[in-house]
Amino acid sequence: MDTHMGQTPTGGQIEHFDVVIVGAGMSGLAAAYHLQRTLPHLKYVILDSLESYGGTWLTHSYPGARSDSDLFTFGYQFKPWKGNPIATRSEILSYLGEVIQENGLEPHIRFRHHIASAAWSSEDARWNLEAFAGDSGESVRISTSFLWMCQGYYRHSEGYTPGWRGMDDFKGEIVHPQKWPKDLQYKNKRVVVIGSGATAATLLPAIAEECAHVTMLQRTPTYFSTGRNADKMADELRRLQIKDEWIHEIVRRKVVCDRAAVLKRAKEEPETLKQELLAQVRAVLGADYDVDTHFTPPYRPHQQRVCFVPDGDLFKAIRGGKASVVTDEIEEFTSDGLLLKSGERIDADIIVTATGFNMNFLGDIKFSVDGEALDFSKTVTYRAMMFTGVPNLVWIYGYNRYSWTLRAEIIAHFVCGMLKHMSSAGAKSVRPSFRAEDHDMRISQWVDPDNFNPGYLMRAQHLLPKRGDKPEWRHTQDYLSESVDMNAIDYTHEPLQYE
Numbered sequence: 113m114d115t116h117m118g119q120t121p122t123g124g125q126i127e128h129f130d131v132v133i134v135g136a137g138m139s140g141l142a143a144a145y146h147l148q149r150t151l152p153h154l155k156y157v158i159l160d161s162l163e164s165y166g167g168t169w170l171t172h173s174y175p176g177a178r179s180d181s182d183l184f185t186f187g188y189q190f191k192p193w194k195g196n197p198i199a200t201r202s203e204i205l206s207y208l209g210e211v212i213q214e215n216g217l218e219p220h221i222r223f224r225h226h227i228a229s230a231a232w233s234s235e236d237a238r239w240n241l242e243a244f245a246g247d248s249g250e251s252v253r254i255s256t257s258f259l260w261m262c263q264g265y266y267r268h269s270e271g272y273t274p275g276w277r278g279m280d281d282f283k284g285e286i287v288h289p290q291k292w293p294k295d296l297q298y299k300n301k302r303v304v305v306i307g308s309g310a311t312a313a314t315l316l317p318a319i320a321e322e323c324a325h326v327t328m329l330q331r332t333p334t335y336f337s338t339g340r341n342a343d344k345m346a347d348e349l350r351r352l353q354i355k356d357e358w359i360h361e362i363v364r365r366k367v368v369c370d371r372a373a374v375l376k377r378a379k380e381e382p383e384t385l386k387q388e389l390l391a392q393v394r395a396v397l398g399a400d401y402d403v404d405t406h407f408t409p410p411y412r413p414h415q416q417r418v419c420f421v422p423d424g425d426l427f428k429a430i431r432g433g434k435a436s437v438v439t440d441e442i443e444e445f446t447s448d449g450l451l452l453k454s455g456e457r458i459d460a461d462i463i464v465t466a467t468g469f470n471m472n473f474l475g476d477i478k479f480s481v482d483g484e485a486l487d488f489s490k491t492v493t494y495r496a497m498m499f500t501g502v503p504n505l506v507w508i509y510g511y512n513r514y515s516w517t518l519r520a521e522i523i524a525h526f527v528c529g530m531l532k533h534m535s536s537a538g539a540k541s542v543r544p545s546f547r548a549e550d551h552d553m554r555i556s557q558w559v560d561p562d563n564f565n566p567g568y569l570m571r572a573q574h575l576l577p578k579r580g581d582k583p584e585w586r587h588t589q590d591y592l593s594e595s596v597d598m599n600a601i602d603y604t605h606e607p608l609q610y611e
């Protein structure tokens with residue numbers, strides 16, 4: 113790998129890095145940590161459009177924002193989690209801040225650098241990036257030998273809001289949770305939260321006490337599980353004064369095993385699992401609550417993420433009377449609130465559209481290879497992280513049903529191993545290509561809708577790459593097999609072509 117300053121065609125300077133990491137969220141910081149430890153001689157930079165680190169955890173500042181998986185596995189393998197399993201946004205941001213500070217990552221991060229385009233030149237074996245920086249949006253040229261894409265899966269600049277008739281007539285405020293105004297006054301106001309996912313479920317209990325009333329309006333219910341925000345094993349090990357590093361590793365393994373067992377049951381005995389989840393909800397809401405209408409989804413558990421409600425706070429807010437659920441569809445917005453398809457009206461001062469994400473692919477960056485625009489939907493992913501015909505680029509897409517970060521770290525180990533191999537083999541580029549035996553392989557959509565089908569993924573399937581049915585080309589979302597297979601990759605024998 114080489115490092116030097118170059119020149120643009122108009123004489124401006126291009127700064128060169130061995131590795132550019134796109135995104136300073138959970139995945140990008142994991143990438144930087146592992147890269148720096150394994151290959152300390154490489155010159156790298158993290159570029160992020162936002163003004164600080166954290167990605168998702170910076171963008172989502174609505175009241176109650178928290179993780180819905182445990183931080184033993186959502187946190188990093190290398191930094192023990194010392195708190196309760198489910199963490200608030202500010203706890204996660206503090207944890208990430210410590211990772212940056214303890215590992216000297218700060219000098220490597222450039223905030224407010226939005227990458228607009230990435231052009232690969234085979235002649236120079238590098239990506240030429242155009243970024244827009246700071247307030248002025250000044251164009252900055254950077255080149256890199258390797259692109260590590262940790263840009264997440266949705267557009268941070270705007271959330272997804274369906275267009276409803278009459279939205280302009282509404283006299284109150286319409287807010288998307290991705291753009292929560294700091295000074296939003298919801299005290300004593302009537303609030304409607306449209307949506308049934310994790311965001312709505314965390315927002316409701318966080319604001320219910322202060323609002324006049326908060327209604328969760330959903331078209332389709334979600335599965336919830338509930339329990340104490342505590343881990344018995346972690347608490348016991350802490351009582352025995354076991355080292356934090358050990359507790360972290362032991363609890364991580366236990367969480368992963370428990371999760372694998374649940375996912376197996378979701379496949380093998382979905383009806384039993386469904387009844388168990390509904391029983392948990394009934395136990396908090398009481399026998400007279402209409403769980404069938406409001407908390408029984410029309411799909412199998414884990415076909416979409418099951419949302420964990422720590423200490424049953426959502427259900428307690430509903431039982432307390434300050435929050436309620438309406439399952440119906442919106443006919444239109446009115447000046448005073450919403451008219452529903454059933455004819456019911458809900459008056460509101462504030463309407464929160466917790467309607468999800470605009471999934472984006474690779475940070476909305478325009479990619480090209482040797483002057484030809486790249487259409488990733490025509491590529492097939494190699495182990496769901498590299499694309500056929502696309503050199504020196506790795507994409508982080510984490511787990512949907514395990515913690516996302518587990519996969520970000522598995523891939524980080526893989527990338528560091530591959531970069532080491534390239535250095536010792538004197539290779540300047542690597543790209544996955546079909547082997548002779550791959551050409552007759554069955555190619556399908558990247559996500560199997562029968563297996564996992566949240567709205568944001570289904571809306572974007574046409575933009576996504578494809579997968580094959582041989583082990584190297586599958587997209588399994590299976591942590592247990594990937595954690596073994598990815599560590600055993602022989603960099604010389606895979607369908608990885610080096611030049």
Ligand SMILES: Cc1cc2nc3c(=O)[nH]c(=O)nc-3n(C[C@H](O)[C@H](O)[C@H](O)COP(=O)(O)OP(=O)(O)OC[C@H]3O[C@@H](n4cnc5c(N)ncnc54)[C@H](O)[C@@H]3O)c2cc1C
Pocket residue numbers: 134135136137138139140159160161162166167168169172177178179180181182186225226227228262263264265266268310311474475476477508510511514515516517
């Ligand atoms: C409220 C909420 C709670 C969640 N809870 C969990 C959970 O408990 N467990 C779990 O597994 N997952 C959870 N998720 C999913 C979560 O987004 C991921 O797990 C994780 O935080 C993603 O980290 P990331 O670094 O990959 O991406 P992100 O957090 O999305 O960060 C990507 C970064 O890349 C930057 N970027 C993107 N494009 C560009 C560009 N063109 N140029 C420059 N920079 C760019 C963005 O500005 C952003 O800072 C949650 C999501 C939300 C919204």
